Amino acid sequence: MTQATARKSDVLSAHARDEIDRWLGRYPADQRQSAVLAALREVQHENGGYLSRELMDGVADYIGMPEIAVYEVASFYSMFELRPVGRHSISVCTNISCMLCGGDDILAYIEEKLGIKLGQSTADGKFYLKKEEECLAACCGAPMMQVDHVYYEKLTPDKVDEILDKLE
Numbered sequence: 001m002t003q004a005t006a007r008k009s010d011v012l013s014a015h016a017r018d019e020i021d022r023w024l025g026r027y028p029a030d031q032r033q034s035a036v037l038a039a040l041r042e043v044q045h046e047n048g049g050y051l052s053r054e055l056m057d058g059v060a061d062y063i064g065m066p067e068i069a070v071y072e073v074a075s076f077y078s079m080f081e082l083r084p085v086g087r088h089s090i091s092v093c094t095n096i097s098c099m100l101c102g103g104d105d106i107l108a109y110i111e112e113k114l115g116i117k118l119g120q121s122t123a124d125g126k127f128y129l130k131k132e133e134e135c136l137a138a139c140c141g142a143p144m145m146q147v148d149h150v151y152y153e154k155l156t157p158d159k160v161d162e163i164l165d166k167l168e
């Protein structure tokens with residue numbers, strides 16, 4: 001009986017492999033690395049919002065990239081987290097348009113409401129207040145924030161309460 005050789009990509013779920021294969025199908029066979037962003041996004045989503053080294057190595061093995069190249073991508077893009085964080089990621093924009101419309105006050109309100117500072121997660125693991133340094137490209141809706149994948153605009157403290165209080 002032959003024994004299958006363990007591979008680092010064995011850590012990836014069947015669903016993650018299907019998703020990566022779908023993206024690989026969009027690129028030429030010699031450009032497999034083009035699927036790395038989609039692969040990391042899917043794997044992070046399945047892993048509760050962050051990438052472990054084991055998962056990044058799994059992606060590198062599956063796609064056929066050097067592990068260091070995957071670490072470079074994961075550490076460059078702010079959408080990837082390399083440590084455990086709260087399951088709902090909140091990014092409050094405090095760039096110029098949002099700042100002029102009260103973005104800093106919204107951020108201070110959320111910090112007070114959740115009892116955490118930028119870069120921290122709540123003790124119950126529900127929220128992560130992400131440090132966001134760039135404009136999120138919704139200036140006409142300032143002040144705004146992104147929660148998980150959704151943009152919320154023209155924020156007020158009441159609106160913040162309504163948005164955050166209904167999340168599980």
Ligand code: FES
Pocket residue numbers: 093094095096097098099135136137138139140142144
């Ligand atoms: S400055 Fe906040 S979305 Fe552009």
